[in-house]
Amino acid sequence: NAGVTQTPKFQVLKTGQSMTLQCAQDMNHEYMSWYRQDPGMGLRLIHYSVGAGITDQGEVPNGYNVSRSTTEDFPLRLLSAAPSQTSVYFCASRRQGPSNQPQHFGDGTRLSIL
């Protein structure tokens, strides 16, 4: 049972480069989300999706794009990487419906922007 799978685990980019962080889940969860985790701060929501074809912004969406073409996949795109986007990125999924369903997290992508 793979759960939530994130790739790559580590990435180093130069300022201005673009890249896509991949996230896939095999639990048929409708809701998927992206968070970033920075030292001394809680996980902050970047974007989320309640189903294929539906996405919305979270707390810190600037500089990131998402799309949801299938239930399983929810990629996060950095359009033009900036040093402020150096962080650990986590993807999560849960069943949609009752709002208090726990989220299942991947093991993260550690991203450094030089």
Added chain:
Amino acid sequence: EDQVTQSPEALRLQEGESSSLNCSYTVSGLRGLFWYRQDPGKGPEFLFTLYSAGEEKEKERLKATLTKKESFLHITAPKPEDSATYLCAVQENNNDMRFGAGTRLTVKP
């Protein structure tokens, strides 16, 4: 502004020394409060959901409690394998979960 504050930031215990972690929150409407455990280099792992004041849940050496303004994670007779960062999160509506910064727990043998 809605906030989730965890204290202390870090806690060092001897094996067997019981203690509590605190999560205080100021949100307009609580739909659920979640506790997660996070090990280094890993994603958060779900522990508990609490829905209403007065509720308690237990799992092995951990017990979570909830009041209208805060939640406690009680750790009874901890072991070194309980060392981790413990995260608290509150859900205000269907799609918004707000996390605290976490408490980093170290249990020495």
